[in-house]
Amino acid sequence: MFTLLFLPLAKVTTWDDEAWYARFVVSALATTAWVGLLVFVPGAIIACAVVWVVLLLCSLHVPSLRNLLPFWRWLLALRHRIKGDSPEFIVERVLGLRPIEDATTDFKGVRDYVAAYSGYDETGEAQLEFACGLSGVTDEFVEKKAKDGLGAMGAEVFKVDHLGPGHWLLHFWKEEPKNPLDDAIEITASDLDDWDGKTVTYGLTEAGEPARLSYAQTSGIVVGGVPGAGKSAGAMLLTLPLLASPKASVAIFDGKGGMDWSWAERSASLFNNDCDLDLPAATDQLETLAQRCVDDLKSHPWSDSDPDFWHAGASALHPFHLVVIDECQTLFDITGRSKEEKALVERCKRAVATIVRKGRSAGWCVMLLTQKPTADSIPTNIRDNCVVRFALRVTTREAAEAVLGSIPDGDPRPTEIPAPRRGGAVVQGEDGHTQSVRFAYLPVTEAAKALESSTLDTVVAGLEA
The missing domain is CATH 3.30.1360 (Gyrase A; domain 2)
Known part of the structure; x- marks a missing residue:
């Protein structure tokens, strides 16, 4: 009898605390005792019934007395097992x-x-x-x-x-x-779609869905992470569709001065990989771009009546303008600079800040990349106006906040990205919340192949469309 009473406990006892289990044991012992009394003592049914009624009435004030009633806990457990x-x-x-x-x-x-x-x-x-x-x-x-x-x-x-x-x-x-972001995502040039004038697909979200970036109404993007985290490969996927499209004009400033962006040199409307050696030239170029942005905002050449570029959309006649500044600390950091160089740095900051503040409805956007995420590399007044921010793996909270600013509690953090997850990032949108993503990997040779068709014929086709 005592053993049979425990059968309804399957998948029930583990859901309750030990006190509940103890009460069930008391109930099972009481039930066994009552059954034994009824079986071996003739005529005990009346006395038992009287005691049960007394216990039931008393339990209105002391609920635990119900455990002494026969089958009380067994019936409750059976009900909840069902x-x-x-x-x-x-x-x-x-x-x-x-x-x-x-x-x-x-x-x-x-x-x-x-x-x-x-x-x-x-x-x-x-x-x-x-x-x-x-x-x-x-x-x-x-x-x-x-x-x-x-x-x-x-x-x-x-x-x-x-x-x-x-x-x-x-x-x-x-x-x-299994986290879908733990598996590397490698693509080829044939996997890339033509840019639709707004959105690029660059990888995968933690939910296993395509990760997309919309340039529409976006005037600033920040990308930061430690060396080797996959920043350059990620930036390639964010810019390549635009470089291959007649609907976009991309200016590239490579502060590192190496070969990282050589694949894009022929397709860029402006290409400068001597920022670290010729700061005055880079400053003049940035100020020229900033002035063009201001002129577009004032004249809105894409429409006679609508001042918002994105209502008309990007076209070959009026392309979207993206200014990419890789290793932006080269143009922003004043550490060790001479007085003259500091003045040039301030001019660079003002030019970039102008595009970020004014470019949203004029079809202009700045993308800042750095492997040294600090307030010196990315001035906070510029970062705070960049509505999209990508933080690849970083090792300190300070570096994460230099890219993302404050991170809401419970949101993923770039300090938690595993080192083997190259291209893994935490992206923050306009609502301030972050999500984990992973950039796909496209070999540089494939990027160059994708731009081979970006010739005068492509531009002409875009103008005729």
């Missing part, structure tokens, strides 16, 4: 609303929620969508309860998506799920 995969049961077990407790719940027994649950699938994931109007149920509460509920769910890993006020989606995995 509905073990119901959304209500999962919510009550994971979030601490315990319908099989003697005492009332933390919420006075009120269950003001709507839930939907899908059990573990072939990938080992279970999902619980939960919407609740109780004031005590906050994001922090749900995060804590989900973590505490790992054992209850038989899971090793969890994640909580905040879908809205009072609305969450909880994910549970029996084993650590």
Whole structure:
């Protein structure tokens, strides 16, 4: 009898604390004793019935006395074993609303929620969508309860998506799920689509979806990360579709002065890889570009009546202008500079700041790249006006904040990117939130191949379109 009483406990005991299990043991012993009394003592049924009624009445004031009634805990356990995969049961077990407790719940027994649950699938994931109007149920509460509920769910890993006020989606995995960003993504020139005038696809998100960047209404982009993190390869995918399109004009300033951007030299409208040696020339070029941006903003040549470039869209007659500055600390950092050079640096900063502040509706954008993410490399007044920021792997919180600024609690951080994940990044959009992505890898030879067709014929075709 005692053993049979424990059969309904399968998939139930692990969902409750030890005190509940102790109460079940007391209930099972009491049940066995009552059955023995009824079997071996003739006529005991009347006395037993009287005692049961007394216990039931007393339990109105002392609920734990119900454990002495026969089959009390067994029936409760059986009921909840039957509905073990119901959304209500999962919510009550994971979030601490315990319908099989003697005492009332933390919420006075009120269950003001709507839930939907899908059990573990072939990938080992279970999902619980939960919407609740109780004031005590906050994001922090749900995060804590989900973590505490790992054992209850038989899971090793969890994640909580905040879908809205009072609305969450909880994910549970029996084993650590494979991150799609851990696998390298290598593409060829034939995988690239023609630029549509707004968006480029550059890799993959952590959800396994294509990662895209829209240049529309974007006047500033920051890309930073330690050497070897994949910054140059990522910048290639962000700029290559534009370099191959007649709808865009790309000016490139390579502060490193090496061969990293040689593949783009023939297709760029301006190419300067001597910034570190000829600061005055780079300053003049940036100021000229800034003045052109201001002129476009004032005259809006793309339309007689509409001052917003993006309402008309990029075209071969009125292309989108992208200014790329790689190793931007070459033009911004005043450390060790002479007085004359410091003055030139200030002019560079003003020119870039002008494009970032004014270029949004004029079809101009600046992309700043650095492998030395500091406030000296990326002035905060410029960074704060750049609405899109990519932080590849960095090793310090200061470096992460130099690129991204403040990072909301719970969002992915670039300091957490594994070293083997080359091209992995954390991207921050206009809403301030970040998400993990990984840039695809395109060999330089493939990039050059993609630009082979970017000739005068392509431009003419664009003008005729």
